[in-house]
Amino acid sequence: MITYWIDLIGTFMFAISGALAAWDKKMYHDIFGVSFTAFVTAIGGGTLRDVILGIHPIVWVKDQSYIIAIALGVLVTVVFRTILxxxxxxxxxxxxxxIGFYTILGVQKSLAFGVNPWAAVIMGMMSAIFGGVIRDTLVNEIPLIFSRQIYATACLAGATVYILLGYTGIDLEVNMILSIILIISIRLFALRKRWSLPYLTKENKW
Amino acid sequence: MITYWIDLIGTFMFAISGALAAWDKKMYHDIFGVSFTAFVTAIGGGTLRDVILGIHPIVWVKDQSYIIAIALGVLVTVVFRTILxxxxxxxxxxxxxxIGFYTILGVQKSLAFGVNPWAAVIMGMMSAIFGGVIRDTLVNEIPLIFSRQIYATACLAGATVYILLGYTGIDLEVNMILSIILIISIRLFALRKRWSLPYLTKENKW
Amino acid sequence: MITYWIDLIGTFMFAISGALAAWDKKMYHDIFGVSFTAFVTAIGGGTLRDVILGIHPIVWVKDQSYIIAIALGVLVTVVFRTILxxxxxxxxxxxxxxIGFYTILGVQKSLAFGVNPWAAVIMGMMSAIFGGVIRDTLVNEIPLIFSRQIYATACLAGATVYILLGYTGIDLEVNMILSIILIISIRLFALRKRWSLPYLTKENKW
Incomplete structure (x- = not known):
């Protein structure tokens, strides 16, 4: 139940982030462009995950709450954009x-469908970031995960810790909260300290 | 039966539109480039719809008539391109x-698979326009649905009317024909009158 | 069994080709960029094939050997890049x-799932080349299959011969080997002799 509401609120937040990004580009400045970008940003990651895992029906085609959450996200963006x-x-x-929540939810869902641990880590990251990749591609920017790759790496780290802690028999909720906090912390510190991943050769620091 | 033939003729028409677009670009001017573009234009929308809905086998992998229809479309384009x-x-x-037919067929198929009405409207539009989006992306143009967004909106309007009329208990065939005519009319009038969607801020009329 | 090992070695080879391509571009020069590109290059074609055919679970989400093969490919690239x-x-x-092996494996898998012969030829080609298409798109180059279209056409030719020979009742292994050799030969000769596909109009030789 709590997972369901987190999922809906996440969909709403992703829709706002997609609608705001579309708004910034004149090209996508009418109601269709803004809604379309919000929609694919919000459902992109989860849809890719479920299509690869073969989980049907995909949540948003079954349960209309997801589409209502996206519509609300668009409405909020249009009305409150100056404040936002x-x-x-x-x-x-x-x-x-x-993104922290989505990563761990994606790992859980993957493990529940018999996915091997390595693939579950990758699926967790993909379900969290793929909506943003589509958003950036649609508005013609280099996807954020390539310019600030530490963000995607934070998801991989959190997902890995979640799986490793799972072997210790730790309480599930505690494990979830710890892993999510790890992802959020890495991202916030990375932003603050301008962390980035080590480059693989010295001459290519740019 | 009639639906099957409409589907095949639609595949043939979409293949021609893909082949012609590839032809216009020198980059795709050999037989592989033209065929490849025709193929993905013709099957893109329906394949995306069926993969998201989890409908297998997808028609063109089961029934070779679709591939023959595409091959005919390429042949017709190569031979009659000047006339076309x-x-x-x-x-x-x-x-x-x-596009009018595909939208309504997409909505019907989605509803038959237990999709919620809002998602069925979106799936109907996507199955109709996604082939064209791939075509424009492949030949390196901004997808038409972004520059003339009224076209995609016409599909959404027709699909919505089809679902609303469905609740009135209207005869299925009558409903189909009315909704398809609505889509076609909006698109033709939009072309004629240079209609477009209202922009969301005044200062961004461009 | 032998097919399984060929598949793993192919995954490893594709991962190297993806990692090397990412390496060439400064933009993808940290460990995440190189690994990500290697990963999608290695699994892109097979995943697309299985998603379209509705085959679940997809091999790499079930069997972690594939992800280990990709990790090894990245490691080998990072350590031995100068030699490579x-x-x-x-x-x-x-x-x-x-690519020769992947094409014929793709055709076999498709036929085993009741795909029509024409679609099996297309699926064979797609599963072999799609990883490379994603690789080239990610590192911002025109996909090789469009600039040297003879490569994709070689796959189509080999796949077609494999299916035609199948009707003659030829021994399965012999048929596989002959078709794979055909694909390899066309590609190598095309490279050597600078073969390309005939252009469809004279004035557009460029």
């Missing part, structure tokens, strides 16, 4: 919390 | 009729 | 052998 843009920093926080 | 290009306006008409 | 780049020509040979 002023609090961009808090938005990043919400986005980061959402 | 002269009657570009009629081609747009055929494309519009095809 | 010196023997680029041999790499092309390995890539070509891999």
């Amino acid at each position: 843009l002023r609090y961009k920093r808090s938005l990043f926080l919400f986005d980061t919390i959402g | 290009l002269r009657y570009k306006r009629s081609l747009f008409l055929f494309d519009t009729i095809g | 780049l010196r023997y680029k020509r041999s790499l092309f040979l390995f890539d070509t052998i891999g």
